[in-house]
Amino acid sequence: MAFLTEIAQTVFAQTVYATAYDVLPIVVILFVFQALVIRKKPAHLKRIVIGFVYVLVGLSLFLVGLNEALFPLGKTMARQLTDPGFLGIVTGSDVDWADYLWVYAFAAAIGFATTIAEPSLIAVALKAQDVSGWAMKAFDLRIAVAVGVAIGVAVGTYRIVTGTPLPLYIMAGYVIVILQTFVASKKIIPLAFDSGGVTTSTVTVPVVAALGLGLASTIPGRSPLIDGFGLIAFASVFPIISVLGYDMIVTWLRRRDKHDSKEDMP
Amino acid sequence: MSKQIYRFLGLLGGSARDLGPIVLVIAFFQIVVLQQPFPDIGGIVRGLICVVLGLALFVQGLEMGLFPIGEAMAQAMARKGSLPMLLLFAFALGFGTTVAEPALIAVVGEAATIAGAAGAIADTAEARESYAFWLRITVAVSVGVALVLGVFRILVGWPIQYFIIGGYILVISITAFAPPEIVGIAYDSGGVTTSTITVPLVTALGVGLASTIRGRNPLLDGFGLIAFASLTPMIFVMIFGMLA
Numbered sequence: 001m002a003f004l005t006e007i008a009q010t011v012f013a014q015t016v017y018a019t020a021y022d023v024l025p026i027v028v029i030l031f032v033f034q035a036l037v038i039r040k041k042p043a044h045l046k047r048i049v050i051g052f053v054y055v056l057v058g059l060s061l062f063l064v065g066l067n068e069a070l071f072p073l074g075k076t077m078a079r080q081l082t083d084p085g086f087l088g089i090v091t092g093s094d095v096d097w098a099d100y101l102w103v104y105a106f107a108a109a110i111g112f113a114t115t116i117a118e119p120s121l122i123a124v125a126l127k128a129q130d131v132s133g134w135a136m137k138a139f140d141l142r143i144a145v146a147v148g149v150a151i152g153v154a155v156g157t158y159r160i161v162t163g164t165p166l167p168l169y170i171m172a173g174y175v176i177v178i179l180q181t182f183v184a185s186k187k188i189i190p191l192a193f194d195s196g197g198v199t200t201s202t203v204t205v206p207v208v209a210a211l212g213l214g215l216a217s218t219i220p221g222r223s224p225l226i227d228g229f230g231l232i233a234f235a236s237v238f239p240i241i242s243v244l245g246y247d248m249i250v251t252w253l254r255r256r257d258k259h260d261s262k263e264d265m266p
Numbered sequence: 267m268s269k270q271i272y273r274f275l276g277l278l279g280g281s282a283r284d285l286g287p288i289v290l291v292i293a294f295f296q297i298v299v300l301q302q303p304f305p306d307i308g309g310i311v312r313g314l315i316c317v318v319l320g321l322a323l324f325v326q327g328l329e330m331g332l333f334p335i336g337e338a339m340a341q342a343m344a345r346k347g348s349l350p351m352l353l354l355f356a357f358a359l360g361f362g363t364t365v366a367e368p369a370l371i372a373v374v375g376e377a378a379t380i381a382g383a384a385g386a387i388a389d390t391a392e393a394r395e396s397y398a399f400w401l402r403i404t405v406a407v408s409v410g411v412a413l414v415l416g417v418f419r420i421l422v423g424w425p426i427q428y429f430i431i432g433g434y435i436l437v438i439s440i441t442a443f444a445p446p447e448i449v450g451i452a453y454d455s456g457g458v459t460t461s462t463i464t465v466p467l468v469t470a471l472g473v474g475l476a477s478t479i480r481g482r483n484p485l486l487d488g489f490g491l492i493a494f495a496s497l498t499p500m501i502f503v504m505i506f507g508m509l510a
Contacts, residue, residue: 018368023463025362030335033358037351038342042335051331058323059462061316069313070288073305077295086300106295113287117317119324120465122284124492126325127333127469131477131484166450167441174434181427190426190489194469197496202462203288205369226380229450236456236496 011067015060023056059202062119066203074110075210081106082214095219100161104154107211111153111235114204115146121198128191136191141243145195148242149235153208156234160215163222166230173237180244185251192243196236208235274322281321285314328466336470337477344478349421356417359471360495361410363464370405373458374398377451384447386510401506408502409459412494413468419490420475423482426490433497440504448507455503456496465492 034042042048080086087099115121125138159169181189200208208231216228296302304310343352364370378387378394378401387393419429441449460468468491476488 021366022368022461025366026359026463026467029355029358029362030339033339033343033351033355037346037348037355038339040342042338042342044334048331048335051327051329051334053331054323054327055331055463056327058320058325058327061320062324063320065313065316065318065320067313069310069317070292073292073296073310077292077300080300081295102299106291106299109291109295110288113291116287117284117321119321120460120462122321122325123328123332123462123466124469124489126328127466127473128485128489131473131488136485166453167438170453171438174438178427178431178434181431186425187483187485190486190493193426193430193493194489194491197456197460197492198465200458201460201465205458226447226450229454231454232458233450233453233456 012060012064015064015067016056019056019060019063023052027052059119063202071206074207077106078207078211079214082211082218084218095161095163095221097158097161100157103157103161103211103215107157107208108150108154110207110211111204112146112150114207115149115199115239116142117203118199118201119203120201121145121195124191124194124198132187136188140246141191141195144243144246145199145239148195148239149199149204151242152234152236152238153211153231155238156231157211157215159230159234160212160222160227161219163219163227166233170233170237173234173241177237177240177244180241180248184244184247188244188247192240192247195243196240199239200232200235204235205232208232274326277322277325278318280325281318284321285317289314324462332463332466333470336467337474340471340474341478344475353414353417356413356471357410359410359464359468360413361406363461363467364409364459365402365406367459367461369458369461370402370455373451373455374401374405377401377448380447380451381507381510384445386445386447386507397510400510401503404502404506405455405459405499408498409495411502412498413491415498416472416491416494417475419494420472420482420487421479423487426493430493430497433494433501437497437500437504440501440508444504444507448504452500452503452507455499459499460492460495468492468495 034040081103087102121142122138125141128136128141129138155169159166184192209228212231213224213228216222216226217224296304339355343355346352375398378398381387381397382389382394387397415429419426444452469489472491473484473488476482476484476486482488
């Protein structure tokens with residue numbers, strides 16, 4: 001346990017401080033409205049305070065661990081994979097999108113993996129499971145979102161490689177989303193729109209941003225400042241499509257099952 | 267007590283499962299694709315223990331603190347029946363949690379560098395600082411406005427897709443007029459504004475409101491606040507880019 005005390009003294013203390021700085025405005029707002037508007041002590045105050053401490057310590061440990069174990073490796077990896085030397089690209093030749101297959105594979109895999117570990121998505125999925133009375137399983141929703149992020153980030157890296165305009169892709173995504181909302185069941189729509197916003201947070205953004213910047217700075221003719229951005233936008237639109245798509249598949253399967261069982265009846 | 271310990275062990279198991287894919291992906295690319303050894307295995311194992319423990323504690327804290335207070339406050343405000351106070355609360359929550367968000371501070375800093383390089387503003391430290399500051403305020407205001415709109419939607423019970431589709435049309439039409447160098451940042455800013463602590467609280471607020479107000483369904487009407495908060499920053503940031 002010696003390493004725990006060692007961590008506690010250094011990085012951990014700084015991260016707790018940074019996270020507390022994040023929580024502070026929330027606590028102030030909650031306190032002001034509680035004291036001035038509601039004017040009633042909330043039930044189970046002690047439990048709530050302990051819960052806030054858990055969130056604070058938990059999130060700090062989470063971030064310290066990520067910074068210690070995964071982020072440095074993930075970022076180095078993103079740089080190495082986008083290196084023309086590794087990809088076997090002759091400098092000076094024209095960019096061929098097919099030379100970057102490993103980059104798309106890595107983008108999809110890391111997009112999926114980081115989304116599964118995203119704490120804010122866990123929170124929304126848990127709440128949805130709770131509110132729907134377990135009809136919407138938290139883990140299913142998270143898988144659906146993660147598949148969307150995987151596709152989104154892979155397409156996003158393809159866009160950086162080919163240098164095609166970002167708004168075109170996002171508009172196409174919007175058109176698909178709009179068409180899907182006419183077909184999907186009503187209860188999934190708000191959840192699908194929410195999952196677009198929560199996917200890109202603590203875990204996903206640092207690694208995905210490193211990938212985008214790495215790509216944009218090694219490909220000739222791309223500027224890291226202009227082309228490096230936009231991956232997050234992909235990771236926010238595609239999960240909406242995949243969650244709505246997941247709902248459409250589930251509805252279709254259910255309808256087919258019902259149909260089959262009717263035919264089985266004598 | 268032993269029941270709680272048992273439950274926490276379950277959470278630890280869940281966290282370990284959630285971390286599995288990242289570990290697998292990184293190990294695969296390191297060993298098979300890049301064919302390199304792992305630097306500092308001890309540090310990685312240490313870090314992973316912290317991550318698993320931290321995630322389990324976070325989930326435990328969600329259920330004990332953030333979810334209950336969010337729902338309790340939403341219900342108390344809805345029962346008070348003061349619409350201005352409720353909307354003010356929504357605005358304060360959106361503005362207050364966004365304005366100090368570290369991810370946002372990083373993004374506006376880069377945006378200022380781009381604007382300076384593109385000649386949209388004078389390329390001096392002073393001009394960049396003021397640009398970054400006002401951009402940050404713009405995004406924070408946009409998230410505040412988003413939550414006000416979102417809470418209003420829950421109160422009136424209109425379907426969310428009308429708002430979102432309207433927002434999409436706005437985003438697309440403004441893109442045509444916005445300076446190209448701000449578009450990438452504007453599109454990304456929608457994703458970075460909602461932090462890990464804000465999301466559970468805002469979700470609980472929506473669900474709490476929808477479950478208190480008669481005729482609203484928590485699943486149909488309670489979700490969607492985050493969706494508003496990731497859409498308005500795109501619109502506001504592009505308008506900011508046109509005016510700056």
